[in-house]
Amino acid sequence: MSWTDKIDGTRNQLRGLYKAIPETTRAFGGLSKAVAENGVLDLKTKEFVALGIAVSQRCEACIVLHVEALMKAGATREELGDVLAMSVQMGGGPAMMYAAKALEAWDEFSEKA
Template identity: 50%
Template sequence: MSNIPDYKELTSAVSAQMRAMRASQPELMTAFGLLASAGTKDAALPRKTRELVALGIAIACRCDDCIGFHVQTLVKLGTTRAELEDVLGTAVYMGGGPSMMNVTHALRAFEEFSL
């Protein structure tokens, strides 16, 4: 049995919990939303590049939820598998074996969201 999650299911479940948090903690969730928006908007680096950086960090931090959301966004932004694999290679270079294990998760998420 694989320990790689179903990313469509995972991101849907996390989104539902985040909506619940928005109802009970609106200030926190508004601030988090603004932070996310500021960290991923087009600026000196284009949004896709910033999302690729975020994915590399998600892999290094071993955050499957983050991997799912950033890969989902990257697919929507038209990221190619070759672009994704370039950033995954850099993540492995910087994080070694543990990052390699999470790279397989990112590839799974890319396959799911690309359908």
């Protein structure tokens, strides 16, 4: 499955969840918005943190969403590489496998941009 298919599938899954538990998903959306818009860190830095956590937690759906958000926030492939290196350093072998997935997603999305 391509990363484009993965992000489309993830969005479809989330739409179903929104319909099933609208109050919970609305509250989570509010939390996400508050985190993104407040605090001293810029959005790109926050997305890098989120991606590092996604890699360490081995969440492909999270990886694909945060890679896309980082591209929209103006991140570079080199910055992504630094964050992925830190994720591997903190998470070892399993993190390395998911860091490779994040880089692959970045490269696929870059080809389509």
